[in-house]
Amino acid sequence: MKKFINTPADYVLEMLAGIYYAHPRQLTYVNDDLHCLVTAQAVKPGKVGLVTGGGSGHLPLFLGYVGDGLLDGCAVGDVFQSPSAEQILNVTKAVDQGAGVLYLFGNYSGDILNFDMAAELADFEDIQTAKVIGADDVGSAPLERQSKRRGVAGIFFMYKIAGAAAARGLPLHEVGRLANLAGAATKTLGVALSPCIIPEVGSPAFSVAEDEMEIGMGIHGEPGILTQSRDSADRIIDRILPMLLDELTFQPGDRAAVLLNGLGATPQDELYILYRRVHQLLAERRIPVFHVYCGEYATAMEMTGFSLSVCKLDDELAGYLAQPAHTPFFTQLPLAP
Amino acid sequence: MKKFINTPADYVLEMLAGIYYAHPRQLTYVNDDLHCLVTAQAVKPGKVGLVTGGGSGHLPLFLGYVGDGLLDGCAVGDVFQSPSAEQILNVTKAVDQGAGVLYLFGNYSGDILNFDMAAELADFEDIQTAKVIGADDVGSAPLERQSKRRGVAGIFFMYKIAGAAAARGLPLHEVGRLANLAGAATKTLGVALSPCIIPEVGSPAFSVAEDEMEIGMGIHGEPGILTQSRDSADRIIDRILPMLLDELTFQPGDRAAVLLNGLGATPQDELYILYRRVHQLLAERRIPVFHVYCGEYATAMEMTGFSLSVCKLDDELAGYLAQPAHTPFFTQLPLAP
Structure with a gap:
């Protein structure tokens, strides 16, 4: 295994520690859990929060798109594993500014399950959420079954366009509409x-x-x-x-x-x-x-x-x-x- | 060979063609030679020109540092080969704005030979040049023979600091002094x-x-x-x-x-x-x-x-x-x- 690591079990936590050490002005975490990554800048009051999440091993996806004009938080899973619903919820609560939170993530069953569960938990906390699922990979299913397609690199365009829309102060349904358009395009x-x-x-x-x-x-x-x-x-x-x-x-x-x-x-x-x-x-x-x-x-x-x-x-x-x-x-x- | 290429002989020219296609507002070339890469923005009159060069196969080094606040041109060699003195000269002439041109490159014999020859040819054209050679690799020779050391990734700091100094309008000897300080540091x-x-x-x-x-x-x-x-x-x-x-x-x-x-x-x-x-x-x-x-x-x-x-x-x-x-x-x- 030609990798620069310590013990494999520490791979994700040590990667995250390195990221927080390197970029203390830009990224931080909540709930004493390195996996619950959020922007270190205050999210603007009234701005729609944008949250993503997914397994590790894809840098700069997913957490690399948390920052100005892009996303506000990312629930980080272990290598190729979904983050938990609780981690997603904690990120959601940290970035919500009263305008609701849009979940943007790839079309993988573990992620769908956990984001849906987080949305239910957020609802109990009176945080409105919506979701747009990236499914851009035409190699993973034919057009007739495009809802089965995986989300891959093209989710970048969804992040970028939704991020700019949220930064402009658009409401949740409008940011969601634009994210959906970006995904379909x-x-x-x-x-x-x-x-x-x-x-x-x-x-x-x-x-x-x-x-x-x-x-x-x-x-x-x-x-x-x-x-x-x-x-x-x-x-x-x-x-x-x-x-x-x-x-x-x-x-x-x-x-x-x-x-x-x-x-x-x-x-x-x-x-x-x-x-x-x-x-x-x-x-x-x-x-x-x-x-x-x-x-x-x-x-x-x-x-x-x-x-x-x-x-x-x-x-x-x-x-x-x-x-x-x-x-x-x-x-x-x-x-x- | 697990590479996405066409014929190996076209590797560098096709890479360069892709770069010019992708970034037409930022990069262009002179003398009908794709290897003679210069900024597509006009170099400010009176600004010291900054020119680098070296073999291909190291992207973003070397040509990736041509742009605002960094370098003005790059003579691109074939894979792991120095560009020619003539190519360096053509880049030099294209970016000179009367304030002289500083050559920044790594400590490799082919590059030294060709940059020195280009400097002599530039002198005939009344273009003043100076050079600072990157030699940051402590693994390539002991401190007592540090002039034998190769230039590697640390040349980035020399580029960045010299680029900012030139953008601020400092004269050739000052930009050279700062590049030397960055190299030594x-x-x-x-x-x-x-x-x-x-x-x-x-x-x-x-x-x-x-x-x-x-x-x-x-x-x-x-x-x-x-x-x-x-x-x-x-x-x-x-x-x-x-x-x-x-x-x-x-x-x-x-x-x-x-x-x-x-x-x-x-x-x-x-x-x-x-x-x-x-x-x-x-x-x-x-x-x-x-x-x-x-x-x-x-x-x-x-x-x-x-x-x-x-x-x-x-x-x-x-x-x-x-x-x-x-x-x-x-x-x-x-x-x-």
């Missing part, structure tokens, strides 16, 4: 060349043959839609980008935001080689590009691979995406229109 | 668990045994000071941090900036586990931490490993480090004093 597909190792397990749960690749593999190593022999960067993009665009009907005036996300061990060099081809294909289809995000946004520890997300933006969504944001893991200046 | 040591593969070679040039690690390995896989059996995150930091601090005499009032840099395949989770121990040891020595940078700043493609850099800051250097900066690869808001 975002499609993702991942390609993996190697697995990752859960520290407490110590060996890969699956393997990818030296000359093969997995199209549609999930960020926990869930099987994809296809195992095939390895292919060139351009041919991979030629194959997967149309699968995303086929589900997004671009109208005149719409623009694309592109997220080329490294899954862990893939260098930025390769992400840009892949983006080169994305750009060419979008130009051929006359789809204007609003902004390109290229780097690590949602990882699977040391997995070799990438995911490609496309978010279809009308002027309303583009306006929110363009707003500035700042966390210890992600900083964006205002984007030009 | 920065020490780095890397630890690797796996090699990387040069695309045109196709196989690793060296190996690290499953149960071993290399302390002091360079970002091209140069041998380190020690091969030893793998150790826990805390014990690695306990061993290497004192080697950096022993060369930096902290005085009352000095503060440390820390850079925990992933070499390619090491997840951010582990960087924060490592930082946790760094923080504890600095607290024990009563060294205040000014700012922590944790992520990928200078990589070796898909190498598994990290480097730890410490920069000792007096109030002058801290003031420059705190200034905002913005490139496609790195954005910093002003830091609190």
Whole structure:
């Protein structure tokens, strides 16, 4: 296991301790539980609170999006495990400012169960909640069963757009509407060349043959839609980008935001080689590009691979995406229109 | 070779094409040569130009630091190869605004040769140049022969401080003085668990045994000071941090900036586990931490490993480090004093 760790059982707590030590002005925790992460800045009175949560092993997802113009808190689970309902509730109570709290999380059964239970507990405390579930991974189920799709890197666009809407002071139903629009406008597909190792397990749960690749593999190593022999960067993009665009009907005036996300061990060099081809294909289809995000946004520890997300933006969504944001893991200046 | 590429011979040009496609408002190139990268923003008249250069395979180093508050241009070499003197000259001419150009680059013989030749050619064109060479890697030679040391991730601090000084309008000799101070105040040591593969070679040039690690390995896989059996995150930091601090005499009032840099395949989770121990040891020595940078700043493609850099800051250097900066690869808001 080629990892820099101490004992596997301490992996998440020591990671969190390092994060709090490194960013004391930006992040803190509540209830004496390092897993209950919230912004160290006061949440503005009357602002809708935004809370996410999910398993560890995906940095900067999920907790890396807590900060100005983004989210207010994150319930942190163990590696690839949901946080508990109680942890979600504690984060909820810490960030609620009377305007309600929106839960944004990925479509995994453990997370759904615990967020739903937290919502019930919050209701007892007179905190209004709503939820929007990220399900952007087109590799995990066909369009006819899209409610079964997993949430992966594309949840970034939901965070970013909801975060800007909440920062602008919009009410809960409006922030929820925009998060839903962002979710519906975002499609993702991942390609993996190697697995990752859960520290407490110590060996890969699956393997990818030296000359093969997995199209549609999930960020926990869930099987994809296809195992095939390895292919060139351009041919991979030629194959997967149309699968995303086929589900997004671009109208005149719409623009694309592109997220080329490294899954862990893939260098930025390769992400840009892949983006080169994305750009060419979008130009051929006359789809204007609003902004390109290229780097690590949602990882699977040391997995070799990438995911490609496309978010279809009308002027309303583009306006929110363009707003500035700042966390210890992600900083964006205002984007030009 | 688990890489997303087309033909290895096109690796660098296709990467650069992707970068220019993705960031057209921020980066461009001169002389019809993608390797001659310059800021797409006009360099302010009378501002000292800052130019770097070096081999590819280290993103975001070197070209990722071209932008507001940082550098003005970068001559991009092939993988692990120096750019040519002519490419450096072309970048120099493009960014010179009459106040001279400062060359900032790492201590590698090919780069030194070509930057020196470019300086002579620039002199013929009446462009004044000066150079400051990064040599922060304490693993590459002992203190008595520190002029032989390689430049690695710590060059970030030299870029950042010189960039802020040039943006403030300081003259060439002052920007050079501050870059020299930043270089002298920065020490780095890397630890690797796996090699990387040069695309045109196709196989690793060296190996690290499953149960071993290399302390002091360079970002091209140069041998380190020690091969030893793998150790826990805390014990690695306990061993290497004192080697950096022993060369930096902290005085009352000095503060440390820390850079925990992933070499390619090491997840951010582990960087924060490592930082946790760094923080504890600095607290024990009563060294205040000014700012922590944790992520990928200078990589070796898909190498598994990290480097730890410490920069000792007096109030002058801290003031420059705190200034905002913005490139496609790195954005910093002003830091609190």
